[in-house]
Amino acid sequence: MPRAEGSLVGRALTVWRRSVQARVLLSVVLLSAVVVGVVGYVLLRQISGGLVDNRVRVSVAEADSEISIASNRLRQAGSGDLDAGAQLRQLVGTLVERGKVRGFDVVVVGPVAGSAPGQGAGVGTRTSSDVRAASVPTRLRTEVESDPGTAWTFTRIQRPGGGGGPGVVVGSQVLLPSDGGTYDVFLVFSMNEEQDTLGLLNRSLLTAAVLLLLLVGGLCWLVVRQVVSPIRQARQVAERISAGGLEDRMRVHGQDDLARLATSFNQMADAVQHQIRQLEELSRVQRQFVSDVSHELRTPLTTVRMAGDVLHDSRGDFDPVTARAAELLQAELDRFENLLTDLLEISRFDAGAAALELDDVDLVDVVNRVVEATAPLAAAREVRVSVTADGPCVAEADVRRVERIVRNLVSNAIDHAVRDDVRAADIEIRLGADPDPVTGAAAVSVRDYGVGLEPGQASLVFNRFWRADPARARTTGGTGLGLAIAREDARLHGGRLEAWGRPHRGAAFRLVLPRHVGAPITASPLPLVPAAAATSRPRTREDVAR
Missing domain, CATH: 1.10.287.130 (Signal transduction histidine kinase, dimerisation/phosphotransfer (DHp) domain)
Known part of the structure; x- marks a missing residue:
C-alpha cells in the first residue's frame, strides 16, 4: 500500500512538473477556493450574527412585554382577592398560555431569598410542561437575583422527552401582591428556526461554492487548453524535427x-x-x-x-x-x-562506411602484442611498461581496431611519460572484465605519471589535430588523428574511450567495450580515476629509484 501511494504521489509530481495546464488549472481552482471560502465565511458570519442579534432583540422585547403585562395584572388584582398560591398559579398559567401562542416556555422560581418568607406560596420551581428547569443556566439565576433588571443569555433547551436545541433565556423578577414575595420569571425562546435557516444557508453557500469552482475550473481549462495546445503541438513538431523529420510543420489556424x-x-x-x-x-x-x-x-x-x-x-x-x-x-x-x-x-x-569484423578477442593478448611492438620505443625513452590482468579478458570485437586503439594509448603514454624536470618511468596497463559474457563489459586502462592534463583538457584530447602543448615535439611521429580515430573505433563497438589527468600527476585513459556487441554498458570493471590520485604527489627521480 505505501508503494502504491508513493507511485501515485510520484505520478502527481511528474504531471505537476511537466504540465503547464495542470499547474494553471490547479492554481486557479485553489485560489478560487480560498477566495470563495473567505467570502462565504464573512457572509455567513454576518448573516448568522444578524439573525442571532435580531432573535435576541425580539426575545428580550417580548419577554419585557409579557412580564410587564403579568405584573400589571397582579397589581390590578390587589392583595386581597386571591391567596398567594392562587395568584402564583394565575401568573404561571397566564404566562404558559401566552407562551403556547407566542412560542416560548416559562420557568418561575421563588420566592427568592430576602422576600417575605413563609407566606403561603411556598418555595419551588414551576415550569411549562415541555421544558426542564435546567434549561435556565445557574449564572443567569444568580444575575437576576442580584439585579432586579432584565437579563438574558444563550442556553441549550432541555425537554422531558429529549430533543430541545439552542435558545435564548430572558429573566426578570415579579412581585406577588398577596404575600409580597419576589419570584424569578424566565422566558425560554427556541432558536430552532434560526438554526434551520443557518443550516439551509450553509448548504446553499456550499452548493454555490462547488458549482462556482466547477465553473471556474471549466472556464480555466478551456482557456488554458486554447493556449497550451499550440505549445504542445510546437513541442511535438520540434521533437520530430530533432529526430530527423525535417519536413514536419505546425498546422496554422486563424490569424491570432x-x-x-x-x-x-x-x-x-x-x-x-x-x-x-x-x-x-x-x-x-x-x-x-x-x-x-x-x-x-x-x-x-x-x-x-x-x-x-x-x-x-x-x-x-x-x-x-x-x-x-x-x-x-x-x-x-x-x-x-x-x-x-x-x-x-x-x-x-x-561517411558511415566503417564496419566491424567481429571475433572473440582476448584483450590480454592484444595488449601484450602492443607492448612487445612498442618495446624499442619504450626502451629508448627509458620507460617501463607493466601489464596487470586477473585472467583472460574476452570480448566480441574487431581485433584490428582494438589493437589500433591500444597502440595509440600506449604510444601516447610513452610520448608523454617524461616531464621537463623528472623522468617518470612507469606506465601501468590494467585489464578487467565482468563475469557476465552477455551483459558485462571489458576494460583496458593505460596510466602514466607524466605531464598530465590541465583541467578541461580531458574532453579535448579526442579532438582532431588537438595538442595540449603545440611546442612539444611528437616523439612517435603521430598525425594528430590517433585518439580521434580511437574514440570512433570504440563508439563503433558500442563502447567508450575516456580520459583523466592532473598536471604533473599523469594521465589515465580507459577503454570500455561490451563483451557482446550491442549490449548496453551500465558499469566499468575498472575505475577511470586512479584510487591514489587524490592524495598522490608528483613523482621524483628518487621515487623511481626506490
Missing part, C-alpha cells in the same frame, strides 16, 4: 497571436532545414574531397616513396648534409603516409 507564432515557427523550421541541408551538402563535399585527395595522393606518394627509398639507401655515399636531408625526407614520408592512412580512416567514419 498563436497562429502567427505557428507561422513563425514554421518559417524558423524552414530556415533550419535549409541550413542543415547546406551543412550536410558541405560536409559531404568535404568528406568526398578528403577521400579523393587521399586516394589521389597515393600515386605520387608511391613515386616519391620509391625515390626517397633510393636516396635513403644511398645516403652513405652522400656528404653529411645531403645524407641528413635524405634521412629527414624518409621520416617525413613515413609521417605523410600515416597521415593519409588516418585521413582515409576518418573519411570512412564520417
Whole structure:
C-alpha cells in the first residue's frame, strides 16, 4: 500500500512538473477556493450574527412585554382577592398560555431569598410542561437575583422527552401582591428556526461554492487548453524535427497571436532545414574531397616513396648534409603516409562506411602484442611498461581496431611519460572484465605519471589535430588523428574511450567495450580515476629509484 501511494504521489509530481495546464488549472481552482471560502465565511458570519442579534432583540422585547403585562395584572388584582398560591398559579398559567401562542416556555422560581418568607406560596420551581428547569443556566439565576433588571443569555433547551436545541433565556423578577414575595420569571425562546435557516444557508453557500469552482475550473481549462495546445503541438513538431523529420510543420489556424507564432515557427523550421541541408551538402563535399585527395595522393606518394627509398639507401655515399636531408625526407614520408592512412580512416567514419569484423578477442593478448611492438620505443625513452590482468579478458570485437586503439594509448603514454624536470618511468596497463559474457563489459586502462592534463583538457584530447602543448615535439611521429580515430573505433563497438589527468600527476585513459556487441554498458570493471590520485604527489627521480 505505501508503494502504491508513493507511485501515485510520484505520478502527481511528474504531471505537476511537466504540465503547464495542470499547474494553471490547479492554481486557479485553489485560489478560487480560498477566495470563495473567505467570502462565504464573512457572509455567513454576518448573516448568522444578524439573525442571532435580531432573535435576541425580539426575545428580550417580548419577554419585557409579557412580564410587564403579568405584573400589571397582579397589581390590578390587589392583595386581597386571591391567596398567594392562587395568584402564583394565575401568573404561571397566564404566562404558559401566552407562551403556547407566542412560542416560548416559562420557568418561575421563588420566592427568592430576602422576600417575605413563609407566606403561603411556598418555595419551588414551576415550569411549562415541555421544558426542564435546567434549561435556565445557574449564572443567569444568580444575575437576576442580584439585579432586579432584565437579563438574558444563550442556553441549550432541555425537554422531558429529549430533543430541545439552542435558545435564548430572558429573566426578570415579579412581585406577588398577596404575600409580597419576589419570584424569578424566565422566558425560554427556541432558536430552532434560526438554526434551520443557518443550516439551509450553509448548504446553499456550499452548493454555490462547488458549482462556482466547477465553473471556474471549466472556464480555466478551456482557456488554458486554447493556449497550451499550440505549445504542445510546437513541442511535438520540434521533437520530430530533432529526430530527423525535417519536413514536419505546425498546422496554422486563424490569424491570432498563436497562429502567427505557428507561422513563425514554421518559417524558423524552414530556415533550419535549409541550413542543415547546406551543412550536410558541405560536409559531404568535404568528406568526398578528403577521400579523393587521399586516394589521389597515393600515386605520387608511391613515386616519391620509391625515390626517397633510393636516396635513403644511398645516403652513405652522400656528404653529411645531403645524407641528413635524405634521412629527414624518409621520416617525413613515413609521417605523410600515416597521415593519409588516418585521413582515409576518418573519411570512412564520417561517411558511415566503417564496419566491424567481429571475433572473440582476448584483450590480454592484444595488449601484450602492443607492448612487445612498442618495446624499442619504450626502451629508448627509458620507460617501463607493466601489464596487470586477473585472467583472460574476452570480448566480441574487431581485433584490428582494438589493437589500433591500444597502440595509440600506449604510444601516447610513452610520448608523454617524461616531464621537463623528472623522468617518470612507469606506465601501468590494467585489464578487467565482468563475469557476465552477455551483459558485462571489458576494460583496458593505460596510466602514466607524466605531464598530465590541465583541467578541461580531458574532453579535448579526442579532438582532431588537438595538442595540449603545440611546442612539444611528437616523439612517435603521430598525425594528430590517433585518439580521434580511437574514440570512433570504440563508439563503433558500442563502447567508450575516456580520459583523466592532473598536471604533473599523469594521465589515465580507459577503454570500455561490451563483451557482446550491442549490449548496453551500465558499469566499468575498472575505475577511470586512479584510487591514489587524490592524495598522490608528483613523482621524483628518487621515487623511481626506490
